[in-house]
Amino acid sequence: MRGKFITLEGTEGVGKTTNMAFIQQWLTDQCIDFVTTREPGGTPLAEDIRHLLLTHRDEAVDETAELLLMFAARSQHIAQVIEPALAAGKWVLCDRFTDATYAYQGGGRGQSTEHIAQLEQLVQGDLRPDLTLLLDLPVDVGLQRARKRSDPDRFEAERQQFFTRVRDAYLERARQQPKRCQVVDASLPLEQVQGQIDTALQQFIAEANHD
Template sequence: MNRGRFITVEGIEGVGKSSNIAVLVEQIEKAGFDVLTTREPGGTPVAEDIRKLLMDRGDEPIPEIAELLLMFAARSLNVNNVILPALQAGKWVVCDRFSDSSRAYQGGGRGLPMETIDSLAEWVHGDANPDITILLDAPVEVGMARANNRGAPDRIESEKHEFFERVRACYLNLAKREPDRFVILDTTRSLQEVQSDVSLLVQQLIADY
């Protein structure tokens, strides 16, 4: 059986990842493929526990290195217990955030060395790199305004504006570094316009499969 396609969706808070994943999945299913959706950090019971540890605004500070390693610990669980088995069963996998989030947030945002993050990614999921990564891009103010409608910010969402500027700039650099893997969609446009781009992209992916 053909291995399924592995699609990741990236971008800063509120750019429309969840809204567009819904269309992505609908379109892939319409074409007759089984789709598994998952998210990071999370996707398995233990990884979801790690997510809670990372998002909760407890009293104990979380060192940047601990944050990075917890992200990759959760990713190892998701890759081995959920993503690889699904791909091997011929399912397509759509993941809300993946290693590019670690590069953008812990690398670009927090300033941890990119070589270390790349080595961790290779070590943790060298055999499960995304086939395609959709980077949803909008200015920080736009994403934040949309995300703020959703109630109290979590630990990472509480970072300052400049942090997210660095994250966004890093994402755009990553897309430049790997232009064959990344597709950038400008999500300052209406949701309808963005979603029609997502549909076109799915049609192209299916034609190439």
């Protein structure tokens, strides 16, 4: 039986690292065989592309080049990690996937969603996440958290308006695909955030078993 594909999304400072660990433990407790990965990245080549994308540089990065690099990393990631794991019956838990491209390159950068959709189809075919958990938090709160954590990378150094557009694009994706995208209120205390995640995962497993 083919594995399930779960993605975790959100803007800066929403708590993805902490909640990725929570989901990993949840899947372990359910005796589900899974792999954890991230985007951009997940393979040596894709991690090299990630470094190119996140590093500050004097040269202005063309927005179309940025978009193509995202999908180049994704193509390698799918071929080397995601598809083999799913085909082997393992679940895949991924820190960000194509929703992030619609949010950051589409919403944030203003890239054409039609172009993103064309690349999505070219690179992914029919592959889409089975469940996406969107950690949502007011932008100013998330940026305060993120900037206490580490020096900002090339994306994290963007202005607040950029991240407002990113958040709006994420929420619009969730409105368009409410069955797949579950919005988690990440402004609540951690225990309540993880309670929402637990509920979403329980419901997802119940529906998967029913199917």
